[in-house]
Amino acid sequence: MAEHDVDFFVIGGGSGGVRAARIAANHGARVALAESYRLGGTCVIRGCVPKKLYVYASRFADDFADAAGFGWEVGAARFSWPKLVAGKEAEVSRLSDIYRANLVKAGVTIHANRATVLGPNRIGLDTGAEVSARHILVATGSHPVFHPDIPGIDLAISSNEIFDLPAFPKRLLAIGSGYIALEFASAFVRLGSAVTVVYRGDAVLRGFDHDMQAGLSEALGHAGIDLRPRTSPTRIERVDGGLRVHLDDGTTVEVDQVLAATGRVPLTAGLGLEAAGVQLDASGAIRVDRFSTTSVPSIHAVGDVTDRINLTPVAIREGHLLADTLFGGRDRATDHANVASAVFTTPEVGTVGLTEADARERFDVVDVYKAAFRPMKATLSGRAEKTVMKILVDGITDRVLGVHILGHEAGEVIQAVAIAVHMGATKAQFDATMAVHPTAAEELVTMRTRTARHTRGVAEAA
Structure with a gap:
């Protein structure tokens, strides 16, 4: 008979937990997952996916206004909040169902219950049932907190x-x-x-x-x-x-x-972690090593609940590599360096690597290249819009330390740039790359004028 009911029990049905469960099952592990709400977690249900849909909806206002400069006559526009909410809900439900279908296809047992940790190898469900597991993964994410604590x-x-x-x-x-x-x-x-x-x-x-x-x-x-x-x-x-x-x-x-x-804080309260011997930090985040293992060797954690880098792709990568490590025969730690991110305001912000302030603290010489210009579309739309691009370079080795973009589709652009930064590309290699014209992104490979050089905190003229 098996020593435990399952090999892997995942608490939390968000992106990190679902990916870990599915990969572990694909490696042949017996896997169970508990989620008391819909599958998909913050990103799918109440985070990046519905937010991006609302961002798309909002940008039509600018498109309607800009159209006149390009010869279009657009009538009065009318926005329906209920229709947007309904469309969002349909897409969220579709994605949540896909998460469930993929887990079922992989052979994962799904418990629609709240789960707590009873010990290094034991989980309790709110039905009163208990399950033993060789490994436990906590992937419960985070939740919003209200500051300041004021009347009302x-x-x-x-x-x-x-x-x-x-x-x-x-x-x-x-x-x-x-x-x-x-x-x-x-x-x-x-x-x-x-x-x-x-x-x-x-x-x-x-x-x-x-x-x-x-x-x-x-x-x-x-x-x-x-x-x-x-x-x-x-x-x-x-x-x-x-x-x-x-x-x-x-x-x-x-x-x-x-x-x-x-702000948001890790969702660890009431999970029984401290009683099981799992160490938490002052904010309630679970302390883990580079392989996402806690102070208890059989208990692991990925995603926002660890408060490392709170981004959905990071949680997915952490969950995937943990499953590979535990059940795939390969020790795989997540590399948290040079993780790109985007802010989906209008205009967007895309960023990867060090900020100028961080670069100046860590490197002896930092070269700054910056361009600010009016995007081509704004010349006819008349919109007061500006694109800003910035490249930070190690002045000694020529390696690109950070790239920052403010402008249209900055999130899309920074994803591609992140590959080069992660590979350790130099400014000379950026410069040697042929531009695509006319695009805003071509500025990243045509910036030749250094706008500043910082030598251990002392700014010098370019």
């Missing part, structure tokens, strides 16, 4: 609820300046909402390159978003017709909805 904060909504509001908010206030707050602000202002964004810092997108921060702030302002830096809410109250938000500068803003987009 319970009247705010998170990114979980904003997709399915019964009525479109004509006035929206977003708290926070990270990618979640700004993506929704950028989308909703184009869908017809009057949007205000309040944030404690001086710049949006904390941790991003300063030229991307400045360029995006300017673009959001052109879109009609009321950006209020160095400002925090002190109280939210319900009033006739909506909500009144009191700010620490003495002003108030009346809106229909308040979106609190001030």
Whole structure:
């Protein structure tokens, strides 16, 4: 008889957990997965997929306005929030069903239950049943948190609820300046909402390159978003017709909805991890080694629950390589260096590698190449739009350290650029690559003028 009921028990049906379960099953392991909600996790159900659909919807507003400059006469446009929500829901359901079908096809047993860890090799289901497993994977993701803790904060909504509001908010206030707050602000202002964004810092997108921060702030302002830096809410109250938000500068803003987009924390509470001996950090994230194994050798964790790099493709890669390591006979650790990412505002931000500030801290000599220009489409549309591209180079070895793009389809462009950066390409190799003309991306291989050189924190003229 088998020592355990299954070889691999996965807690969480998001992208990382589903990929790990499917790959493990393909390696011949007996696999079970528990998910108390729909399969697909944050990305498919209430994150990147529905958000990108709403971003697409919002950009038609710009397209309709720009068409006149190209000779088109477009009549009055009308937007239907219920139709967008219904279309989103249909696509989310389709994807969730695909996740389920792929698991079933691979032979994974699915438990539509909440699961907790009872010990190094034991899982409890909320039905009262228990399952023993040779290995356990925790892939429960993260959830939104509301900051600051002020009177009336319970009247705010998170990114979980904003997709399915019964009525479109004509006035929206977003708290926070990270990618979640700004993506929704950028989308909703184009869908017809009057949007205000309040944030404690001086710049949006904390941790991003300063030229991307400045360029995006300017673009959001052109879109009609009321950006209020160095400002925090002190109280939210319900009033006739909506909500009144009191700010620490003495002003108030009346809106229909308040979106609190001030961060996410790992979803580990109540899972029984600490009692099982699994070490957590101060935020509740599970501590793992480079192979995604916790302090308990039979318990593993991938994705946002580890708070390493909280991106869906990272969770998928971590889950895949963990399954290969445990059941495929190959020790495979995830490489978290030079992971590209995108912010799906309008315009988009695409980034890979080091920011200028980080590069200057880590390297003796940093060469900066930067271009800012009006994209070709804007010449006829008349839109106040600017594309910014930046390449950071090790001034000694010529290796490209980081690439940052603000502009149309920056997410698509940065995916291709990330391959070169990950391979250790040099600026000379970028320069030797033939341009595709006319494109905005050709600027990445035609930038020849160094705009700055930094030698251990001292800026020199180019």
